[in-house]
Amino acid sequence: MTKKLITACIGAGNIGRAWAMMFARAGHEVRLFDQNADAPPAALALMRGLLADQKALGLFDDEVEAVLARIKVAPSLEAAVKNADYVQECVYEDLELKRRVFQALDRAAPEGAILASSVSSIPVSQFMENLAGSRRCIGAHPINPPHLLPVTELIMSPSTAPATYERAAAFLTSVGQVPVRINKEIFGFALNRLQFAIVNEALHLIEQGYISATDVDNIMKFGLGRRWAIMGLFEAGHLNANGGLRDYYTKFGETIRSLMQELVLTPNPLGPALVDEIAGELEKTTPIDQVVARQAWRDRQLAALMTHFESMKTKVG
């Protein structure tokens, strides 16, 4: 069993709530702080409903109230991080704000605490450098919704200590996340670069009339998404030839190289006519007034998929 830790979530918005629920579900103590004193009680009320939904979907076994009882509202940032082992910053994506919060965290948190940022695109060194404790600071970028898509990018700043990565990765694993290591800073980290590389090509194909947005989504839903949900990009190739990836690249390398040469490797301007075309297609199936209901559908689907893959581990390895 993993040791139960003292954790803090700084910011009680969407992302702060998601982390708090994950930490508490795994048995860790959570201190929740927000500079707006009304936010944590509101977050607790929301979390009661969200946790009930998650429990109904089989995502955890404890009683909802037992999980909620592990989340305590902290009256100040300093109180939140007192004796903390792991601190997750979840404030807005604003450089000056993150600078201020990290300065305060580095002053207030005990020496052994990890300071992790839910950063989504700002290079982490811009708010982690020049801190006395920059060695224990690290980026920890989740994917939305974080408690249903269990991967977190751990981003090394130039001063992050290797041990900080190891401890953060072990902690995130204990709460059900799969940590991936981004060794050096780069805009968009890896997840969003991968995501927008494919979106960029899709936008080109739609704009030039080769395919509709609906059919791009069908290719992902019934083809590439399923393939990658099971194998990722490279294991898919490794299993596409009996001699593994070397065999695959020997057989198909020339075709793949030609294809990569042919891709339209220019950024799509994402102009208003194209947005209008794609949004128009989507709104036929999900009009704007049904987006929130469809988000609930998404969350049920993602939870069920998580449960499905968990059960497959014992069934087929």
Next chain:
Amino acid sequence: MTKKLITACIGAGNIGRAWAMMFARAGHEVRLFDQNADAPPAALALMRGLLADQKALGLFDDEVEAVLARIKVAPSLEAAVKNADYVQECVYEDLELKRRVFQALDRAAPEGAILASSVSSIPVSQFMENLAGSRRCIGAHPINPPHLLPVTELIMSPSTAPATYERAAAFLTSVGQVPVRINKEIFGFALNRLQFAIVNEALHLIEQGYISATDVDNIMKFGLGRRWAIMGLFEAGHLNANGGLRDYYTKFGETIRSLMQELVLTPNPLGPALVDEIAGELEKTTPIDQVVARQAWRDRQLAALMTHFESMKTKVG
């Protein structure tokens, strides 16, 4: 209920077998022809085992022998396509071969038959143009393994009639495939262009030391692959803001445009050192002598995922 059709599969390799099983599972009659007369009996023996696996995984209800009984070995191409409603060509990806086969099919098949090619990269007009019946010819590109990843790209050649698309799409739907329409010829069609746009960026990130191949695969397995398996690329954005895709692109459009500008939009040469690095990582988990066993694992995982999504339709819409 869909009308039961007379179908022919020309070529009894991997892809021919996959189509034959799908057509027969759906109740259609299949004539299987291969210019190598030993191939169809060998294919039938293989299919008996594959169908038993698929039945064990819950992919169809009929008895295996009842499905097999619908697949008949044809002594000639002409016999295979006699009275056929739908013909699926599954020969090697070789332009001259496909030209010869399509000329023979166009001469022998009844006027009303659809002639579909399991083409994977050759522009379809190169073997469909100049045929008397070019209007009833269409590309039908599956994704491997075709009976477990249910999407088919239907590629319009300049002379393909709209009615040919409609009939081919209806037939493929009847066998459990989701047809997507590629309106004009383009190298790689859509599926492989999307696939290699993301692979190209992943290769760059690995080569430059930002991330390991294993962690790229983890991002796909636990993050982007799951997201896209449920929503595709664009519905994911539509549900990421309460006002739908327009709202999402209004809020995040500038960041997305900057990110697309920053992507390394140059083709990766996929050199030997990089292949060696990535293959070496994969072989730690799945050594070459375990690739075939892991392919069986992949197929069980894909079949279970298909069953899972089928059951979710009735559960959550």
